[in-house]
Amino acid sequence: MTVIKKKKRVSKKNKAAWRKHCDINDVEEFLEDQRLEERLGKFDTKPDEELFVLDTHGNDVPEEKPDIKPDIKHQTAKQRKRALLPVTPKCFEVLLPTSKVQDPNAKRNHVKPVGSKPSDLSKLTQQRQLVKGVLAKKLETRKANKRLAAEKRKKSKSFRKTYDKNIWGDESLEAKGVPETLIDDFISTEAQIHNVPTTKRLRAKPPPPKTVLKRKAVDIPHPGVSYNPSFQEHQELLQEVVQHEQKMMKREAHLYRVTTGLFSKVTPKEKENQWREEMSVGLPQPHDPTNDPEPEEAGDNEYKAINPPVKNKKKDHKARRKQKERILEKERLKREKIDKKKITDIYKLRKIQASLKDKESRDAEERTKRITKRKELEETALPALNARKPPVKEPEFIDPKQLTGDLRKIPMTSNLLKDRFESFQRRGALAATKIMMKKKRKLKSYFKSGHKVTDQDIDRYVKRSAGKK
Amino acid sequence: MVAKKKKKYSSGEGAQFMTRKAALKKLQLTLKDFRRICILKGIYPREPRNRKRAQKGAGGIKTLYHTKDIKFLLHEPIIWKLRELKVFQQKIRKARAMREYQKMKKYFRDYPEINIDHIVKERYPTFVDALRDLDDCLTLCFLFSTFPSLKRVPPDQSLLCRRLTVEFMHAVIAAKALRKVFVSVKGYYYQAELEGQTITWIVPHHFSFQPQSKDEVDFKIMSTFVEFYIMMLGFVNFKLYHSLNLVYPPKLTAAFNADTEKDLVDERVYVSERIAAMNISVARIAGANEVEELPEIDIFNTEDTDPQKLEEAKLEAEKVKKLKTMFKGLKFFINREVPREPLVFIIRCFGGEVSWDRNHFVGATFDETDESIAYQIVDRPTMDKQYLSRYYIQPQWVFDSVNTRSLLPINKYLMGAVLPPHLSPFVDKTKDQVYIPPEARALNDPNFKPLSEDGPSEEEIEEDSEEEKEEKEESEDEDAEKALTKQYQQEVEQDSQSEDESDDDIDPEKKKLAKEKKKAMAVTTGVTFKENPYQKEIEDKQAFRLREKLVRKKHRNLYKSMKAGQEKRKKDIWLLRKKRRLHDEKVKEENKVEKRKQKMQMLEAAST
Secondary structure (H helix, E strand, O other), X not given: OOOOOOOOOOOOOOHHHHHHHOOOHHHHHHHHHHHHHHHHOOOOOOOHHHHOOOOOOOOOOOOOOOOOOOOOOOOOHHHHHHHHOOOOOHHHHHHOOOOOOOOOOOOOOOOOOOOOOOXXXXXXXXXXXXXXXXXXXXXXXXXXXXXXXXHHHHHHHHOOOOOOOOOOOOOOHHHHOOOHHHOOOOOOHHHHOOOOOOOOOOOOOOOOOHHHHHOOOOOOOOHHHEOOOOHHHHHHHHHHHHHHHHXXXXXXXXXXXXXXXXXXXXXXXXXXXXXXXXXXXXXXXXOOHHHOOOOOOOOOOOOOOOOOOOOOOOOOHHHHHHHHHHHHHHHHHHHHHHHHHHHHHHHHHXXXXXXXXXXXXXXXXXXXXHHHHHHHHHHHOOOOOOOOOOOOOOOOOOOOOOOOOOXXXXXXXXXXXXXXXXXXXXXXXXXXXXXOOOOOOOOOOOOOHHHOOOHHHHHHHHHHHHHHO | OOOOOOOOOOOOHHHHEEEHHHHHHHHOOOHHHHHHHHHHHOOOOEOOOOHHHHOOOOOOOOOEEEHHHHHHHOOOOHHHHHHXXXXXXXXXXXXXXXXOHHHHHHHHHOOOOOOOXXXXXXXXXXXXXXXXXXXXXXXXXXXXXXXXXXXXXXXXXXXXXXXXXHHHHHHHHHHOOEEEEEEEOOEEEEEEEEOOEEEEEEEEOOOOOOOOOOOOOOHHHHHHHHHHHHHHHHHHHHHHXXXXXXXXXXXXOHHHOOOOOOOOOOHHHHHHHHHHHHOOOOOEOOOOOOOOOOOOOOOOOOOOOOHHHHHHHHHHHHHHHHHHOOOOOOEEEEOOOOOHHHHHHHHXXXXXXXXXXXXXXXXXXXXXXXXXXXXXXXXXXXXOOOOOOOEEEOOHHHHHHHHHOOOOOHHXXXXXXOOOOOOOOOOOOOOOOOOOOHHHXXXXXXXXXXXXXXXXXXXXXXXXXXXXXXXHHHHHHHHHHHHHHHHHHHHHHHHHHHHHHHHHOOOHHHHHHHXXXXXXXXXXXXXXXXXXXXXXXXXXXXXXXXXXXXXXXXXXXXXXXXXXHHHHHHHHHHHHHHHHHHHHHHHHHHHHHHHHHHHHHHHHHHHO
16 A cells, blocks of 8 residues: 655646645635626725614514505606616626725726827828829719619619610610620620520410410490490390399399298298197197097908018919910010011101101201200300309490480499409409408407496496485 | 320320319419419419319319319419418517507518519510500509598508509500590490500599499408509509609609608599599600601502502501690680599690680699680580680590590580480491481581481571572582583584595595505594593403402302302492482472462461
């Protein structure tokens, strides 16, 4: 075992070794005390009230806190903000000195950052630049730059208002979308068109739907909608309107018949009677002799089941034979008839042919009718792009009394914007949708439970006021 | 190894379509942005042939898009812009919530705008394509130009609409492209012809803006349409102005300058500014001539040379040429009660000069006292002070004159007169096989003269009868002349015959021989070949019948029914005309009898 011997002499060559082998606690403590004093101030200079607290109650009695509410006046938000203004913001508090140690260097020299103070040399150069006009130019460029930036911003906003190129013209660079800075003879075409978006489609776009392509944007107006129409044309328009209206009425009537009309109406009295009847099912009724069932002539008191049991009675051979013969006879007669018809049909061939031809021609006619009708329908049918159907076009009509033939007094009935909107829908450019409106939040109003005023309260109030008098 | 099972709807119609929801997911856009980009790029929902299959077995009706359309949208650079906008919108929303209005203002100032001119080029590869699709664009732009700033419409949109529409009208004026006008209850229908494309648009009547109810029209969608159409109309205007050798953008009145962002508050002031702007002629490019007139139609020997059609085309071209300069050199003065905008536009389109009361509205070019004014347009029954040097007419005269393509006689349109009906110029020309009463025909065709005026005043009847008498006399004169010539010819013939006869009685047989010989040897004077019109007609008819036989069996029935229909309609027209004629004659007779009676009564009264 080796005994660790305390060395008599140790090297205190370097700082670490010195620290290790020297006891400097007392010094440290002293210094600590001194610093504390410096930070908090000297104890001897402080008054006793600051250092000590008078204990008026014993240890076992709990301390009574005085119930004093802080005197806070009600302040508005503005006042609160105002009050906060002189207070140093919390975020800057870290920057303030916390120790009470005074700055050992009472008067510090303010050192200006480099370049802020003109040196002799800089004064000279500045003078030279002023004479040369460099400074003035600098100022100018600064202004120009500012202006340019604003302009650029404005331009980026206003390209909608400037139409300065022929996009269908010859393939000029501007039309292609090459930026202005790249339009120069010395810039290679590769560089010019490097970032230009291709006009050629990466993927083929399928042609727009037929309804969009083929239907006219602005329908040709019916001559009857003129502000001063001729009688005949106006009548024609009127006929159209009448037909349209009749169609609508018919549809409405149909809908009524199919829905509401299906259910018969019952008067309240009838309803009550029904209810009474239903509710009193199974209850003993007062005896009514007219309602008595007819007395059956059950002379013999024999038991009879409601459903008498069925007996599987077998047919005998004779019956079977008879049945077979009957069937065969029927079959034979049928065959005979057909054979006979075949023979007679030979003589009827012409007639049959004629009837066949007739039928064929009729069928063909009907087919063509059907096809043309379908085509017509296809041309005018409203596109079904959504669960909601686009509105049917209604003919515009104006009461002849309102038509004065005066340009100043044209009655305004149609809404052109709505007309356009619906035209888009009818052409299939827009799916007909229901416009969703933002709902206003409905506030539920109620009385606070303590503030409810009931009839009883009112009575009580009245009584009390009467008693006072 | 078993081949991998093919999943249902992975090919065919099921793979061709995509629901809107799927499209939103694929493009990673919100519905609002998707709607916008669809409108801008011209992508429309589709109607599938088999809905069940297209919806991958799902029931109901869903909004479907072509998968290729959506894939095409995927490459659109605008989508990235939309995403940038989204960030800005978030910032603005945040600033608003934090009540940092300074910041919000700055964000609004720097809010990026989407440039869509490449889309215009992409959707309309040629200028003609753009013109073909201009109907919608113009109608919407004219409509939005009347709107005040609305909640869901960008504030500069209606201003821009105003500027662009006036510019377009100027282009139409310079090109003299207007063809037809129709005043309907809805608004003014205009039809112009630009580069061979007919463009129809509606301009609403100018009344004060009518509040639109929110639940009828989606303003956001409409304003997106307008956003695209503005871009398109701007470029169309640019191209039109350059093809007309005009300077673009034109210097219009102060209200239309883009620099002055001051909004004209008063609607009336705006309207008068707009009309004033229309009355200024647009600056031409220095050194440029007037646009040369189109040359006359050349006749090429194409395969189906129908001389009648060619002739019709030529006539049409002639008429249009006349129409273009119909009002040239004429001065119009518009009274203050007349709606000026359509009239100024129309009159300027056909070369006229317009002015109005200088004290009421801006932009007047000459005063009412100008003696060179040819027409004053009024819409009131009487005027206190009238000038002898001009006609006072109602505005409908201008519209009707344009539609008939000639200056109509003004007697029906004089001040205070009951106007004839304003007929639509858009009636289908193919349905011409209908009976048109002579009054309507006279309205449509100024050259048409009804056979007999019905129901004129008594004096006119007298004049008429006198005229008729004169005509009869003239015809008798002509008959006399004809008779004289006939007589002369007959005499000449008789003479020649008599000569022959005198020769005959010497030696008939010899003479006969000699005559025959002579005939064989004789040199007769050449006669110019005269086409017998009747003969020719017969031949033509025969040829036509032969051609009819060549109609293929497939179309024969159709052809027959068409012919039968034509015949029927012709017969109907003939019948109605005959009825009318008989009726007119009867009325005339009755009138005459009545008049005679009156005269007799007068005479009797005078004598007693």
